[in-house]
Amino acid sequence: MIPQPWLNEMEDGRQETDSWPEASGQLLRLMMARVNTVLLGKTEVVQQSFAALLAGGHVLLEDVPGVGKTMLARAIARVMGGEFRRIQFTSDLLPADVVGGLVWDAKRGDLVFRQGPLMANVVLADEINRTPPRTQSALLEAMEERSVTADGETMLLPAPFMLLATQNPLRDDGTYPLPEAQLDRFLMRLSIGYPAPEYEVQMLENAPQRPQPEQLRPVIIPEEWLRMQRDAQTVHVHPALLAYAVHIAGTTRTAAELSLGASPRATRDWIRAAQATAYLDGRRYVLPDDLKATVEPVLTHRLMLRDDAAASGADPVEVLRRLVAATPVPTPNSESGRRR
Known part of the structure; x- marks a missing residue:
């Protein structure tokens, strides 16, 4: 149920808070429905992934082996259309294998960029x-600037x-922790988790008939997805909610248990994720619940975490939950929040 103060605020801007065109909502629902046929019982993770990508960000799927991380990423890539590439990261992969580089063309007798x-x-x-x-650092420019630089030449992507x-888990053998600068470029980090028993049974019963990601048909073309991303960024965010997000991000920078808090980019990404969540719900305005669902x-x-906090068993999730719980949810001011 929408709290009454926010309901009043929406009534003030009724002309601008009507639903989005039904066509966009139908396309998004169809895309998520097709992905849900591949990854059973994980509708929340699927919706969060779409919200992150709709916000113009990238998604990091972190979990134990065998729960469907790669399957989810492949399914999302298929329904979104456009050109899809997969990079299998291994210990001998080089930066040039990711961004490209000069190779010798015997026919031309010259170096050409591949x-x-x-x-x-x-x-x-x-x-x-x-x-x-x-090799991980080869992704930094691509994730933020949407470009790559090779042999002194910068090319737009x-x-x-979208990077999925x-x-x-980082404690796994043969893995390298992602640097903080790269983690900060992922809009969301999601965990799929084990399926509920009923879905695991259903998965085993219908294994021959269940579609594989490669069998899914694209729902949209890249130009349509770009339009949806632009629409999502126009979702209205009340100034009180902007101040709420900035305050919580600020408390993470001064929390006693944390040595590194949320960056300004993290605050921006949080707002964009809340806008995309509202857009997926067919709304032109962000509610406090959208921020809480994405924080x-x-x-x-x-x-x-600081070393002493980590040694004492502190958890970043619990620290964040405590900071959010200690911050009162704002109420809109009918005069300052009225749209013109």
């Missing part, structure tokens, strides 16, 4: 933490550009 697999609309970086930091990365997947992976 594009790397990053030159695609949707890129699956599978097991990203199995490659050394040198296709639009839209999977990784096993953990957007902020938790950007927080770093």
Whole structure:
């Protein structure tokens, strides 16, 4: 139920808070429904993934092996259309294998630039933490600036550009922790988790008939997805909610248990994720519940515990939950929040 103060605020801007065109909602629901036929019983994770990508961000899927991380990423990539590339990260992968580089063309007798697999609309970086930091850093420019630089030349990536990365837990053998600068470039870090028993039984019973990600048909074209991303960024956010988000981000920077809090980029990503969540729900305005629903997947992976707090068993998730619980939910001011 929408709290009455926010309901009043929405009534004030009725002309601008009507639902989005039904066509966009139908397309998004169809896309998520097709992905849900591949990954059973994980509708919340699917919706969060779509919200992150709709917000113009990238998604890091971190979980134990065998729960469907790669399957989810492949399914999302298929229904979004556009060009799809998969990079299998291994210990011997080099930066040039990702961004591209000069190779010798025997026919031309000259060096020519060969594009790397990053030159695609949707890129699956599978097991990203199995490659050394040198190769991981090759993604930094692509994730933030949507461009790559090779041999002194900078090239823009296709639009839209979305990176879906999977990784096993950092304590796994043969893995390299992602640097903080790269973690901060992922809008959300999500965990799929084990399926409920009834869905696991259903998965086993219908294994021959259940579609594989490669069998899913694209629902949209890249230009349509770009339009949806632009629409999502126009979702109205009340100034009181902006102040609420900034305050919580600020408390993470001064929390006694944390040595690294949420960056300004994290605050921006949190607002965009809340806007995308509202857009997926067919609304032109953000509610406090949209911010609360996205705070953990957007902020938790950007927080770093102090050594003494980690030694005492502190958890970034619990620290964040405490900070959110201690911050009162704002109520709108009917005069300052009225749209013109």
